[in-house]
Amino acid sequence: MSQWRVFITRRLPDDILAPLFEHADVDVWPERLPPPYDELRRRTAAADGLLCMLTDRIDASLIAQAPRLRVISQMAVGYDNIDVAAATARGIPVGHTPGVLTESTADLAFALILAAARRLLDGVRFIERGAWQTWEPFGLLGQDVHGKTLGIVGLGRIGAATARRAHGFGMRILYTGPREKPDVAAALGATYVSFERLLAESDVVSIHCPLTPATRHLFNADAFARMKPGAILVNTARGGIVDHDALLAALRAGHLGAAGLDVTEPEPLPSDHPLMQCERVIITPHIGSATVQTRRRMAQMAVANLLAGLRGERLPHCANPEVFEKR
Ligand SMILES: NC(=O)C1=CN([C@@H]2O[C@H](COP(=O)(O)OP(=O)(O)OC[C@H]3O[C@@H](n4cnc5c(N)ncnc54)[C@H](OP(=O)(O)O)[C@@H]3O)[C@@H](O)[C@H]2O)C=CC1
Numbered sequence: 652m653s654q655w656r657v658f659i660t661r662r663l664p665d666d667i668l669a670p671l672f673e674h675a676d677v678d679v680w681p682e683r684l685p686p687p688y689d690e691l692r693r694r695t696a697a698a699d700g701l702l703c704m705l706t707d708r709i710d711a712s713l714i715a716q717a718p719r720l721r722v723i724s725q726m727a728v729g730y731d732n733i734d735v736a737a738a739t740a741r742g743i744p745v746g747h748t749p750g751v752l753t754e755s756t757a758d759l760a761f762a763l764i765l766a767a768a769r770r771l772l773d774g775v776r777f778i779e780r781g782a783w784q785t786w787e788p789f790g791l792l793g794q795d796v797h798g799k800t801l802g803i804v805g806l807g808r809i810g811a812a813t814a815r816r817a818h819g820f821g822m823r824i825l826y827t828g829p830r831e832k833p834d835v836a837a838a839l840g841a842t843y844v845s846f847e848r849l850l851a852e853s854d855v856v857s858i859h860c861p862l863t864p865a866t867r868h869l870f871n872a873d874a875f876a877r878m879k880p881g882a883i884l885v886n887t888a889r890g891g892i893v894d895h896d897a898l899l900a901a902l903r904a905g906h907l908g909a910a911g912l913d914v915t916e917p918e919p920l921p922s923d924h925p926l927m928q929c930e931r932v933i934i935t936p937h938i939g940s941a942t943v944q945t946r947r948r949m950a951q952m953a954v955a956n957l958l959a960g961l962r963g964e965r966l967p968h969c970a971n972p973e974v975f976e977k978r
């Protein structure tokens with residue numbers, strides 16, 4: 652009989668799960684949609700290890716009723732869906748997958764910047780409704796990105812990778828965050844500024860900070876009012892960082908030029924949500940890290956974190972490494 656029982660909340664490739672099959676009884680949720688919360692609780696209650704996704708709510712109550720649980724391993728870099736403090740209080744390490752998804756997510760952020768600035772979706776919709784009759788000297792005009800200013804909110808791994816792309820496209824770069832990053836910024840010629848100055852001077856603002864109590868609705872009506880008329884907002888971080896009602900109002904008032912959103916709150920956004928119908932808004936279904944290569948690396952990393960936790964070893968990538976100090 653296997654030593655451990657593991658619950659995995661989505662199907663993952665068998666070759667990646669193979670190291671787990673050798674050591675554990677593996678319960679894999681078989682559906683395409685995530686397990687409903689009650690099912691997540693029920694199955695986690697019997698598990699020593701949980702491999703979960705950002706769609707799973709891992710709250711204090713769920714953790715409390717899982718007496719055997721010794722590791723939580725999330726297949727994502729962000730872990731705002733997990734009550735890490737509750738896990739830490741129980742001495743349970745929380746794994747995540749930083750680094751391997753940085754370049755893919757920055758590619759998507761920059762794709763949204765270009766698509767929003769150059770009205771890519773408007774052009775596609777134009778053709779789809781049969782409106783393309785000729786080349787027009789002043790039709791479907793977008794904005795240049797070269798020579799413009801990009802404001803990065805959170806110059807971490809993905810923020811810096813997005814800034815590198817912008818640097819290559821001839822953009823001036825500002826950034827804001829809790830502290831200055833002189834080494835990263837020097838290579839990009841990026842300038843550290845306050846949040847307010849970044850809003851006032853950026854033609855494009857790209858969000859790359861985590862969702863925390865401090866960043867929830869950081870982009871509210873006041874922030875939008877401070878942005879430059881015609882500015883573009885791109886969010887590939889978490890939907891909760893943006894107040895969507897305020898975003899909609901700023902777009903409808905014509906103050907903001909466009910938005911590119913890979914993340915929304917909730918996800919999925921209902922199909923009748925006004926942002927879905929809004930011209931100059933491009934919404935993608937949270938696909939920042941969605942490449943074959945990156946998702947495989949994320950899954951492998953999540954399995955490695957899970958196995959380390961089951962064995963009582965330090966996780967290679969841990970959101971709460973302090974649990975190991977207490978041992
Ligand atoms: N769309 C998608 O599919 C994906 C989305 N993501 C999202 O991107 C986020 C960033 O990932 P990653 O770059 O790897 O994380 P990092 O931790 O490397 O970067 C986050 C950055 O945000 C900064 N930050 C923290 N708080 C604030 C704040 N209040 N205001 C401004 N900046 C702040 C941090 O500063 P400091 O270092 O000083 O603490 C850090 O530089 C994830 O948390 C996740 O939510 C990630 C992958 C894919």
Ligand SMILES: O=CC(=O)O
Pocket residue numbers: 705726727728729730752939940
């Ligand atoms: O949103 C994705 C993540 O990895 O975080």
